[in-house]
Amino acid sequence: MELEYSSVLTGASFMLYEFKQVVMLKEQGYSDQEIRKKIITENLFQYEKISSLKRGLPSILRRVNVLDETFRKLVIKESFEVGKIINLYAIMKTDRLFFEFMDEVIKEKLQTSDYIFEKKDLNTYFTVKAEQNENIASWTESTVQKLKQVYLKILFNTGILKDKRSGELNRLMIDNRISDHLTHIGDANFVSAMGE
Structure with missing residues (x-):
C-alpha cells in the first residue's frame, strides 16, 4: 500500500528523545492506547504544553510501529548514533x-x-x-514553509547537514547491523536514500 502525501511532519520533526521513550514502552508490552495515556498523564516528554505533546505523539507512535523487534532493541541498547539512524528510517x-x-x-x-x-x-x-500532486498543491504557503524547516532540522539532527549556514552535507556512517537488517527485510532502498 502506497502512503498518501501528508504534512504531519510539521507537528513532529525529529524527536529522538520522545521516539526512544516510546520504543521502551513498546518493548515493555504497552499498547498504543496505554502509551498515549501514560505519556500524557505522566508528562513523560516533559512538555510545557499538552497540545504540543498531542500533536507529535501520533507520528511517533506510527514510527515506532513500523519497527520490528530487532530495531526496537537496537534503539534501546545501542548508542545515540544508532538511534538517530533508525529514527531517520522510521x-x-x-x-x-x-x-x-x-x-x-x-x-x-x-x-x-x-x-x-x-x-x-x-x-x-x-x-x-506540487505540480505533480493536487494534494500538495493545495497546502498553504505556511504549511510548506514549516515542512521545509522540519526537513532542514531532520537533516541537521541526523548529521547529514553538517552546517546550516554553508549547507555542507555529510555522509552518514550507517552501522552495518542497520544496513544489513534493512537489506534483510527488503528495505535496502532506504539505505541508499540515506546516501550509503
Missing part, C-alpha cells in the same frame, strides 16, 4: 514526501559528490511535487 518509512526528498535530492547529491545543499534544492523539490 520517518522515511512513515512519510512518503520525506522519503522521496531523501531519495531524489539527498541521495542524488551524495552520489554525485555534490556536498552543498542550497535553499533552491528544497524549493525546487516542493515546487515539482
Whole structure:
C-alpha cells in the first residue's frame, strides 16, 4: 500500500528523545492506547504544553510501529548514533514526501559528490511535487514553509547537514547491523536514500 502525501511532519520533526521513550514502552508490552495515556498523564516528554505533546505523539507512535523487534532493541541498547539512524528510517518509512526528498535530492547529491545543499534544492523539490500532486498543491504557503524547516532540522539532527549556514552535507556512517537488517527485510532502498 502506497502512503498518501501528508504534512504531519510539521507537528513532529525529529524527536529522538520522545521516539526512544516510546520504543521502551513498546518493548515493555504497552499498547498504543496505554502509551498515549501514560505519556500524557505522566508528562513523560516533559512538555510545557499538552497540545504540543498531542500533536507529535501520533507520528511517533506510527514510527515506532513500523519497527520490528530487532530495531526496537537496537534503539534501546545501542548508542545515540544508532538511534538517530533508525529514527531517520522510521520517518522515511512513515512519510512518503520525506522519503522521496531523501531519495531524489539527498541521495542524488551524495552520489554525485555534490556536498552543498542550497535553499533552491528544497524549493525546487516542493515546487515539482506540487505540480505533480493536487494534494500538495493545495497546502498553504505556511504549511510548506514549516515542512521545509522540519526537513532542514531532520537533516541537521541526523548529521547529514553538517552546517546550516554553508549547507555542507555529510555522509552518514550507517552501522552495518542497520544496513544489513534493512537489506534483510527488503528495505535496502532506504539505505541508499540515506546516501550509503
